[in-house]
Amino acid sequence: MDGELDSEDAKRIQAHVLACKSCNAEYQSLLFAYNLVAHVRLIESPPRAWAGIESRIRTAPPKRGILRNLLFPNVWVPVGALAALVLATGSLLWVGSSDDRSQSRAMQQVLRTYIQERDRAFGGNVHAVNYNPFRDNTRRPKDNPFKAE
Amino acid sequence: MAKIMTAALIMMSLSYPLLLAKDDWEKTRSIAEAQHEIVMLLIKNKQYDKVLPASKKILSLKFPPDREHLLVDHARIACAALSDQGNYTLAHQILDEALKAVHNKKSKATLYKEKALLCSKNGQDGEAMKFLEEAVRLEEAP
Numbered sequence: 001m002d003g004e005l006d007s008e009d010a011k012r013i014q015a016h017v018l019a020c021k022s023c024n025a026e027y028q029s030l031l032f033a034y035n036l037v038a039h040v041r042l043i044e045s046p047p048r049a050w051a052g053i054e055s056r057i058r059t060a061p062p063k064r065g066i067l068r069n070l071l072f073p074n075v076w077v078p079v080g081a082l083a084a085l086v087l088a089t090g091s092l093l094w095v096g097s098s099d100d101r102s103q104s105r106a107m108q109q110v111l112r113t114y115i116q117e118r119d120r121a122f123g124g125n126v127h128a129v130n131y132n133p134f135r136d137n138t139r140r141p142k143d144n145p146f147k148a149e
Numbered sequence: 150m151a152k153i154m155t156a157a158l159i160m161m162s163l164s165y166p167l168l169l170a171k172d173d174w175e176k177t178r179s180i181a182e183a184q185h186e187i188v189m190l191l192i193k194n195k196q197y198d199k200v201l202p203a204s205k206k207i208l209s210l211k212f213p214p215d216r217e218h219l220l221v222d223h224a225r226i227a228c229a230a231l232s233d234q235g236n237y238t239l240a241h242q243i244l245d246e247a248l249k250a251v252h253n254k255k256s257k258a259t260l261y262k263e264k265a266l267l268c269s270k271n272g273q274d275g276e277a278m279k280f281l282e283e284a285v286r287l288e289e290a291p
Contacts, residue, residue: 104274110281111269114262118225126229133222134182134207136175 174213181207185223192230197239200227204243208250220247221256225263237271258287 005013017027119125184207191200207223224247231240241264248260261284268277 103278107265107269107274107278107281111262111266111277114266122222122226126226127233131222131226132182132185133219133226134178134185136178136182 174216177210177212181210181219181223185226188223188227189230192227192234195234197236200231200239201242201246205246208246212250214253217251217253217256220250221259223247224260228263228267232267232270237267240267254287254290258284261287 017023122131184203188200188203188207191197191203204223204227208220212220224243227243228240231237231243244260244264244267248257251257251260261280265277265280265284268274268280
């Protein structure tokens with residue numbers, strides 16, 4: 001294509017390209033691009049354009065104003081991180097407290113049942129009855145020892 | 150006649166330990182009955198420093214295993230009165246002494262439930278749960 005090969009190599013490659021379909025396709029594609037580039041007209045950039053680009057590269061980015069920094073500080077990243085942390089902790093605590101609540105409810109239910117059983121055993125509310133567990137209720141009252149039996 | 154007399158003597162000798170045991174129990178019961186009244190009066194009068202020693206007199210009595218539940222009842226009644234007055238510490242102490250005095254698993258389980266109830270009333274749900282678990286463990290044990 002560029003005339004860089006000697007005649008022997010050029011003939012050998014030309015013969016291969018004519019015989020090999022895939023190499024021929026590749027050659028045609030390259031030839032098309034080669035012709036395309038050959039027809040493109042190059043435009044020289046003006047010398048001042050480079051000077052402008054260089055000055056923009058070397059100049060520091062404009063500073064944020066003091067007022068802007070005060071009113072809108074660039075703290076959104078830590079604020080966002082903190083908010084995410086608070087959210088995660090809150091949800092963990094909520095899940096934990098939910099478990100605690102259900103456990104506490106179950107415990108209260110067991111204790112309520114126990115109180116009912118206890119009150120039944122004492123024949124009423126244990127707080128209200130004047131009950132002596134050691135009293136022998138089978139004995140006859142001894143209010144009057146002379147009472148005729 | 151001699152045979153009848155011998156039989157009567159044998160029967161008397163056999164029933165004597167039973168009568169003696171019955172007599173012993175009556176004595177124990179009578180002391181406990183009076184002592185329980187004293188404990189309840191002391192609680193009513195808020196003489197808390199005398200409550201535990203008075204209760205210990207009952208809990209140190211030799212109770213037969215089939216009457217052990219009476220000790221549990223004594224502790225429960227005293228605890229109910231004490232918790233009404235907000236003296237949870239003394240109530241726990243009585244229950245601890247009762248736990249030492251009883252040997253039956255059912256009795257111990259009941260006392261642990263009473264401790265759980267006290268803790269729950271006092272806002273100690275974590276402790277209450279531990280005592281309830283202990284009560285359940287005792288009830289489930291073979």
